[in-house]
Amino acid sequence: MDVLLEADRLTKRFGALTAVDDVSFQVRRGEVVGFLGPNGAGKTTTMRMIAGYLPVDAGRARLCGVDVQQQPERARAALGYLPEGAPAYGEMTPLGLLTFVAQVRGLDGNARQERLRELRAYLQLDAVWRRPIETLSKGFKRRVGLAQAILHDPDVLVLDEPTDGLDPNQKFEVRKLLQTIAPDKAILISTHILEEVEAVCDRAIIVARGRIVADGTPQALQARAIDHNVVALTVPADAAERSLEELRNVAQVASVEQQPGSNGELLLLVRPANGADVLPAVNARIREAALPALEVSRRRGRLDDVFRTLTRAA
Amino acid sequence: MRTTFLIMRRELEAYFTSPLAYVFICIFLALAGALTFYLGGFLERGRADLGAFFVFQPWLYLFLVPALGMRLWAEERKSGSLEFLLTLPVGTAAAVVGKFLAAWIFTGVALSLTFPLWLTVNYLGNPDNGVILAGYLGSWLMAGGFLAISSCVSALTKNQVIAFVASVALCFVFMMSGLELVQGAFAGWAPAALTDVVASFSFLTNFDAIQNGVVDARNLVFFGSLIVVSLTINVALVELNKGA
Ligand SMILES: Nc1ncnc2c1ncn2[C@@H]1O[C@H](COP(=O)(O)OP(=O)(O)OP(=O)(O)O)[C@@H](O)[C@H]1O
Ligand SMILES: [Mg+2]
Numbered sequence: 028m029d030v031l032l033e034a035d036r037l038t039k040r041f042g043a044l045t046a047v048d049d050v051s052f053q054v055r056r057g058e059v060v061g062f063l064g065p066n067g068a069g070k071t072t073t074m075r076m077i078a079g080y081l082p083v084d085a086g087r088a089r090l091c092g093v094d095v096q097q098q099p100e101r102a103r104a105a106l107g108y109l110p111e112g113a114p115a116y117g118e119m120t121p122l123g124l125l126t127f128v129a130q131v132r133g134l135d136g137n138a139r140q141e142r143l144r145e146l147r148a149y150l151q152l153d154a155v156w157r158r159p160i161e162t163l164s165k166g167f168k169r170r171v172g173l174a175q176a177i178l179h180d181p182d183v184l185v186l187d188e189p190t191d192g193l194d195p196n197q198k199f200e201v202r203k204l205l206q207t208i209a210p211d212k213a214i215l216i217s218t219h220i221l222e223e224v225e226a227v228c229d230r231a232i233i234v235a236r237g238r239i240v241a242d243g244t245p246q247a248l249q250a251r252a253i254d255h256n257v258v259a260l261t262v263p264a265d266a267a268e269r270s271l272e273e274l275r276n277v278a279q280v281a282s283v284e285q286q287p288g289s290n291g292e293l294l295l296l297v298r299p300a301n302g303a304d305v306l307p308a309v310n311a312r313i314r315e316a317a318l319p320a321l322e323v324s325r326r327r328g329r330l331d332d333v334f335r336t337l338t339r340a341a
Numbered sequence: 342m343r344t345t346f347l348i349m350r351r352e353l354e355a356y357f358t359s360p361l362a363y364v365f366i367c368i369f370l371a372l373a374g375a376l377t378f379y380l381g382g383f384l385e386r387g388r389a390d391l392g393a394f395f396v397f398q399p400w401l402y403l404f405l406v407p408a409l410g411m412r413l414w415a416e417e418r419k420s421g422s423l424e425f426l427l428t429l430p431v432g433t434a435a436a437v438v439g440k441f442l443a444a445w446i447f448t449g450v451a452l453s454l455t456f457p458l459w460l461t462v463n464y465l466g467n468p469d470n471g472v473i474l475a476g477y478l479g480s481w482l483m484a485g486g487f488l489a490i491s492s493c494v495s496a497l498t499k500n501q502v503i504a505f506v507a508s509v510a511l512c513f514v515f516m517m518s519g520l521e522l523v524q525g526a527f528a529g530w531a532p533a534a535l536t537d538v539v540a541s542f543s544f545l546t547n548f549d550a551i552q553n554g555v556v557d558a559r560n561l562v563f564f565g566s567l568i569v570v571s572l573t574i575n576v577a578l579v580e581l582n583k584g585a
Contacts, residue, residue: 127347
C-alpha cells in the first residue's frame with residue numbers, strides 16, 4: 028500500500044459548531060496535496076486531528092497504516108508536522124531547538140551534527156542560528172518550524188501554511204524544497220496562496236464549513252471554472268459586428284460576449300458549450316472568414332474563481 | 342524514559358537561560374534568610390539546629406512554588422508550544438513527569454543554596470546533622486508536593502494569574518488541614534476516622550514529623566503518593582484540555 032496518510036470520516040465538534048464534518052481523503056507516496064478553504068473552514072482542525080493533537084469526535088486518521096488515536100507515539104514517529112503559526116520555545120535558539128527535536132527523534136552523534144548542518148544550509152538559517160527564536164522575524168520562525176518538521180526525513184509531512192510570512196525568494200525556495208523531497212513522501216499542505224497549488228500540488232482538496240467540496244488535480248479544478256476553455260480574441264472595433272456574427276455560428280459555441288478593450292480594440296469572449304475545446308474551430312473560422320484577429324488565446328480558468336464559487340456561503 | 346529525561350533537561354536549560362532562575366533563587370534565599378534571622382531569631386535562640394529556618398519553609402513555598410508551577414502548562418498552552426511538544430513522538434506522561442522533575446530539581450537547587458546556614462550552625466555549635474539532613478529532605482519533599490499541585494492546576498487554564506491564585510489556595514488547604522481551625526470544622530460532626538484522614542493530609546503535620554528527624558515511612562509515602570496522584574491527574578488534564 029502506498030497510501031501513507033489516511034483521513035477516514037474525521038469529525039470534530041466544538042460545542043454546537045461542527046468544525047470538521049465527515050472528512051475523508053488519502054495521500055499517497057509521491058503526492059503533494061494542497062488543502063484549501065476559507066478562514067475557519069476547518070483546515071487546521073483537520074490537520075491537528077491527523078497529527079494526533081486534537082482528539083476526534085468520530086472517524087480515524089492513519090499515518091503509514093498506524094492509527095493515530097490508538098498508537099499516537101508510533102504514528103507520530105513517521106510524521107513531520109508544522110503547526111499553524113509555527114509555535115516553538117521562544118527562549119531557545121534554532122540550534123538548541125533543532126538539537127532537542129533531533130534527540131527526541133533519536134538522532135545522535137555525527138548523524139545529528141550532519142543533519143543540523145544540512146538543515147541550516149537548506150533553510151538558510153546561518154544568520155539566526157544562535158539567536159533566541161522569540162527575537163526572530165516571522166519568516167525565520169516559519170523556517171525554523173519547517174526545519175523541525177523535516178528533520179527526521181519523515182514519510183508523511185503535514186504543514187499548516189508553511190509559506191505564510193515568507194518573502195518571495197523564500198517561498199520559491201520552500202516550494203523547491205518540497206518538490207525535491209516529494210517523490211518518497213506524502214505531503215499535505217494548507218495554504219491560501221492559489222498559485223502555490225498550481226506550482227507544487229498534484230492535487231487540491233477544497234473544504235468549506237468543515238466539509239470537502241472538491242478534490243482533484245489543479246487542472247481538473249480549473250476545468251470547473253466558468254471561463255475554462257473560453258477563447259478570448261481581440262479585434263479592431265470596426266470588425267466587431269462581423270466577427271460576432273461569424274463566431275456565433277461556430278459549432279459548440281454557446282455564446283460570444285464583447286468587452287471594451289483599449290485603443291479602438293474590442294475583446295470578444297467565445298464561451299464554449301459544456302467546456303468543450305473550440306479553439307481549433309475558432310481558428311479555422313478566423314481563417315475562412317478572414318477575420319482581422321489581433322490576438323487569440325484560450326483561457327484555462329482561474330483557480331480563484333473555482334475557489335470562490337465552491338466556498339461561497341450556500 | 343529517554344524522552345522524559347530529554348524534556349527535563351530542556352526545561353532545566355530553559356530555567357537557566359532566562360532570568361526566572363536567578364530571580365527565583367535570589368528571592369528565595371533573601372526571604373528564607375530574612376525569615377530565619379528576624380522572625381525565627383536564629384542567633385538569639387542559642388540552639389544548634391535549623392529549626393528557625395525550617396519552620397518558615399511551608400509559608401515560603403506556599404507563594405514561591407505556585408509561582409514556579411503556574412507557568413508549567415498554562416504558558417505552554419498559551420504560546421502554542423504545547424502543540425509543538427505533543428506532536429513530537431512524546432507521551433503526555435513523559436512530558437508531565439519531565440517538566441515536573443525539572444521544576445522539582447530546580448527547587449532542590451534553590452534549597453541547597455541555603456547551605457551557608459548549615460555551615461553556620463556547624464561553626465557555632467554542635468548540631469545533629471542527621472536531623473538537619475532529614476529537615477532538608479522533608480523540605481524538598483514538601484516542595485515537590487506543592488509543585489505537583491501547582492502543575493496540576495496550571496493544566497486547567499491558559500491564564501497564569503489564575504493558575505497562581507488557584508494553586509496558592511489549594512496548597513493552603515493542604516497545608517492547613519492538620520490545624521485546629523480545620524479540624525474544628527470536622528470535629529463536631531465527622532467520625533474521628535475521617536478527621537484523622539483529613540489531618541494526615543496536612544503538609545504541616547507531615548513536614549513537622551520529618552523535620553524533627555523522624556523519617557517515618559508514612560510521611561514519605563504521604564508526599565510520594567500526593568505527587569503521584571497529582572501528576573496522574575495532571576496527565577489527564579493536559580490530555581483533556583490540549584485542544585481547547
Ligand atoms: N479550540 C477551539 N474551540 C472552539 N472553536 C474552535 C477551536 N478551534 C477551532 N475552532 C473553530 O473551528 C472552526 C475551524 O477552525 P480552523 O482553525 O480549523 O480553520 P482554518 O480552516 O484553519 O482557518 P484559517 O484559514 O483561518 O487558518 C472555526 O470556526 C474555529 O473558530
Ligand atoms: Mg488554519
